[in-house]
Amino acid sequence: MNTHHHSTVPSDPELRVKALESLLVEKGLVDPKTLDELVDLYETKIGPRNGAKVVAKAWKDPEFKKYLLEKPTDAIASIGYRGRQGEHMRVVENTADIHNIVVCTLCSCYPWPVLGLPPVWYKSAPYRSRVVSDPRSVLEEFGTQLAEDVEIRVWDSTSEMRYFVLPEAPADFQNKSLDELESMVTRNSMIGVEKIKEPENRS
Amino acid sequence: MNTHHHSTVPSDPELRVKALESLLVEKGLVDPKTLDELVDLYETKIGPRNGAKVVAKAWKDPEFKKYLLEKPTDAIASIGYRGRQGEHMRVVENTADIHNIVVCTLCSCYPWPVLGLPPVWYKSAPYRSRVVSDPRSVLEEFGTQLAEDVEIRVWDSTSEMRYFVLPEAPADFQNKSLDELESMVTRNSMIGVEKIKEPENRS
Amino acid sequence: MNSAHDLGGRHGFGPIAPEAENSEPVFHEDWERKALALVLAAGSLGQWNLDESRYSRESQHPVDYLRQSYYENWLSGLEKLLVEKGLVTEEELSCGRAFSKAEEELQKRLLQPEKVYSTIEKGGSTQMESDEPPEFNIGDRVRAKNRHPLTHTREPGYSRGREGIIEAHYGAHVMPDQNALGNRIGEHLYCVRFDAGELWGKDTPSKHLVFIDLWESYLEPA
């Protein structure tokens, strides 16, 4: 006696998508080439390397960093990243005393122009449920240890404001090139679940 | 990419139960005759007709009603119903101004000695979720209309106290026999989702 | 724990769609009979208490808890407890065969068929003595604490942080949060009356009260 009113096992999503695509194309509402363009955009052009460029530049250029913290949407647009899911940006800066982490407990809001599409774990129930109430256990799963006196700030993206973490620069950032720095910036450090790894510690 | 860590579709419960029974019997921990006795007890001896006897007696016998409201566990035991899931009883009385409803939002606590095992709907997520926040919509699903000025009291069985509703007696209860009255008492009226139907209104 | 079992005030589960009382059978499938009886018979071995049973069912993955039928959840809880308490091994459970008999002492605790009626009729009181006087009196304004324990609790989510009035004192009863961890401790238990508007917000229709049984350590003066 099943009292659930949810649907029975959903049909294969592959078939569902195929049916939906051919239906919408036949209807005259979707152009298959548009779909290819959209996929290409998010698979090859919009991704976390964008954010890494923003971070590296902020580390090297104090003027840009000031601009980034004060007018984040404009500063990010000034190096070419803007638009959908990044219309209203806010940058939160990690320091020796403060560590920021971003989540969306209600769905999976994420700053697409700088980070691309979110990874599976960011959209998952374990992350969304736990990071607001027990961030230290979440950080541990990412191998991130913070000193006890570091203040953790969790940003729950409940509005269209999109949060983006400016990680702490590596110790010797002044001796590194922009390209070197950019290559050290991980996606996870810009979500706030990891710190930038110093070269000797990198796996 | 499934991010759930729940089990895959559970195996057929029929097979699960069979395997569990033969395992526990082989272990020497369960006697199959005991299982039959338990099933027989709850299928034929302990059920809502017990509660109906309690209610009918309370309607006819003011002394018993007083005893039932003041010492419910003892009063119910005095007519033979006691034990598991009814160790600590409390009787709440419906009147022209007050309507009581019982639920267990956290599992499905229910006064077994007087009502038997709970119906499927009582254990279901729709009832458990909704009756505490929107009891009137729940009553509507049971075809129960209450005047706007009737106070609704919902009892959430979060402890081992077991709540039991004493429904309002039918209008002409004094002219009816105990047996007649008993036959008018429904299980649902003792949970509080229905009122006693007057003979002319009964379906 | 804040899991799927804590259903009060949740939305989206659809209609109740009750079966008609006079046609609903006690059991809908034959295996449900056995599931009930196995849970009761195994429980009578005395290797776990009621709160441990509840905790075992609650600590399933939320999807399993919500999609399984009620007796399936009972089975899941029983299977987990049997293994956790060492009564059967994972391997025995998965193949449905005993690799060895249970210990003699445990076999002696088997519920005999002729003891079924008296055992059920006896039940198990949760009333206990407490050395402490009750902290609250009838009529006191209290607030249910905003607690989020990771383990078993009987303080429903929808009551947390909300104010009510002590309606009754039931004496000291076994404290479920501790009982689920194997510690049988008595603690004062109260029935607390909440106005529905306090629980569900100002737009809630009036003339609606909710009574919740809450242990003393769930409460603070309001």
Added chain:
Amino acid sequence: MNSAHDLGGRHGFGPIAPEAENSEPVFHEDWERKALALVLAAGSLGQWNLDESRYSRESQHPVDYLRQSYYENWLSGLEKLLVEKGLVTEEELSCGRAFSKAEEELQKRLLQPEKVYSTIEKGGSTQMESDEPPEFNIGDRVRAKNRHPLTHTREPGYSRGREGIIEAHYGAHVMPDQNALGNRIGEHLYCVRFDAGELWGKDTPSKHLVFIDLWESYLEPA
């Protein structure tokens, strides 16, 4: 609505088990590419807004929401909206064939491949004008109201009834509860700082703040 999507502070979902960043692909299955693209392309027809999309996904049965993968939920939400808004019929959806073309006016709104980049780059601002001055100032103590709307809201359950401090005022933004019902209205939006102990109880480790964006009508003075 208080449904399964409102995950903050819930327990029992197990480990996060993240894939390693440098080996996780953008899409894990080919159909996920198409699911994303279909949602974006259909959304660009302008027949629903972002909050209607979210509401459509949230209002699935909780079991479906939690057991389906993320893009499956996107598909479910899209299918529901297409039917609700009259773009396709149930019958067309179930057989995957169009019985008629869409209306001319609607076909004209089709997103052209050459417009993809500029459309995505343009995005959609939610900033609006408001005739009202903001009710709260930075530093004000506020309480998130204990609200339980049956429809879409962006006030998470774990913040309700809890006190915090206005950390920022973001101006007026489209109010999601109304937007999900098709009414585009601007309302002041604030970032509110909560101490974790206020949200999760006194035993919560200190040095932990949670910032939540909340609209003015979600808040009251504390």
